Amino acid sequence: MELRFLGGVREVGRSAILVNDRLLLDYGMLTGNPPKFPVDSPDPEAVVVSHGHLDHVGAIPSLLSGDRRPPVHWTPPTRELALTLARDTLKLHGGTYDCPFTETEVRRVTQVSETHGYRETFEAAGHEVTFYNAGHIPGSAHVLVDDGETRLLYTADFHTDDQRLVEGSTARPDADVVICESTYSDVEHEPREDIERAFAESVRTTLWEGGTVVVPAFAIGRTQEMLLVCEAHDVDCYVDGMGKEVTRMLRRHPEFVRDADALKRATSNARFVTGRDGQRRRIAEKNTVIVTTSGMLSGGPAMTYVPAVRSNPTNKVALTGYQVEGTPGRELLDSGRAELDGRVMPVSAQVEWYDFSAHADREGLLAFIGEYEDDQILVNHGDRCADFAGELREKGYEASAPEHDETVVV
Structure with missing residues (x-):
């Protein structure tokens, strides 16, 4: 399995990972002045989206320009949240370099959308894909991708503790390699x-x-x-x-x-x-x-x-x-x-x-990763990815922190 990291590595924002040059996981934007987008505009056969935050879905409509019509797979809330964010981006920045898509492309999103619940395996670009509750926001998902040889678990953003709005993540599906977020890898949340x-x-x-x-x-x-x-x-x-x-x-x-x-x-x-x-x-x-x-x-x-x-x-x-x-x-x-x-x-x-975080803290991250001691761990989505990967290696894990536009073969 080949993984090409187009964004969301050694930073928080613009998450985008291309699997086997066919399946795209997330396609977000990094808010700022100006905003930043993934380092390439791929032409995937299908797109799978983990959850409805701007740094994971913000650039999705731009994948539907020209003749491109890849199906977009997500949970029902993620679909609605993505469309809400896209319309808001158009309202605020439409017609400028800060908005990478048009109203026509936003309408196309509804035409190619395919929704799935948790634990419902579906096919996307020749891969078997399954969503599991990530406990981050409603509809957020861990994404398990199986190409017949390798099982990849993309954690996306997750929380292991309950919030009032959503329950914490408890699913730990079998995998060979894990792409794990690290937003709060050096923080311990108060109760x-x-x-x-x-x-x-x-x-x-x-x-x-x-x-x-x-x-x-x-x-x-x-x-x-x-x-x-x-x-x-x-x-x-x-x-x-x-x-x-x-x-x-x-x-x-x-x-x-x-x-x-x-x-x-x-x-x-x-x-x-x-x-x-x-x-x-x-x-x-x-x-x-x-x-x-x-x-x-x-x-x-x-x-x-x-x-x-x-x-x-x-x-x-x-x-x-x-x-x-x-x-x-x-x-x-x-x-x-x-x-x-x-x-x-x-x-x-x-x-x-007040730290009302929806992400796992250091203790939560280590507990989650502890379920995958024999797997390869790729650290992303954080300001100190390389440091956290080094800490994991000291604990005996095979861990690394990819860089932008790096391809990792697993």
Whole structure:
């Protein structure tokens, strides 16, 4: 089996792996200014997508340009999330170099889409493929690929612990080689119940003092997780941004969430913002909680809410996810100021960060890899892939960290 790594190696973003020059696993983009895309535009016979985050699906429609029509295989939620993200990219960047596809190519995605549930083996480009629940977001999958000689397990993004939205990954299918993510290979997450408790207590304190709490959250997965956390801790909230549409969509796929009734209660507990900036500014003056995109303060309704609450030290901005270096969210954490909607603004409101991660930490990664002691391990999707591969070799594994456009024969 030949594996060509087109992206997502020694970095977090633009995941893309070509198997036997025929089957493409993921085809994402790395957000930034400008965004980055995989190092080549392959012409695969079929595409298999692990889950619906931009760094794994963001460039999928571009594979359907010209006469190319490879079938795209994914779970039902991943299909809907990919289309949502593609339409949002068109809305924000259509017609520019930041968007590698057209509206026509997005429409073609629906024509070539083939959906599958977990543990349903299907054929793609001459390979047998099976999805297993990866415990990352609804519809996320480990991908097992069998070409008749070698069994490849592509973990994609995964979590081994339960979240309120999805159960942790428990599937460990037999494989000969594993491509394993390593996002948090040097981090140990605090127990989720401790993080939730600290978040809820902090929010209640701010509300009791008369302040407003803005909770920037990724639209896919994190927004719904925060709605569930708020409902479980009797915290009323508003929800705004793309997370509203994603929440409604996930309600239509109850088999892919941990507790569909809990998500229904959390949705009822939240008030969906239907207006625009005028209504948002009025809400920002209320003694309330607002869960809104974007999670790294790089756009979305947060561009209205954070400037509106920034000058009052009683108010709070509670960041809920990893803040990539160079993003306004990271700048705010590090310096107390950030470029918001084109202007650098000091923020007097309290700024806090909570590790509501949907990825396995070091302990989770090592426990997962421990099930594959005799297999070849290829480390990807992290900022320290080579270091983690070296640590695995010291533990006796056959491990390495591929580089961009490297072909590995396994």
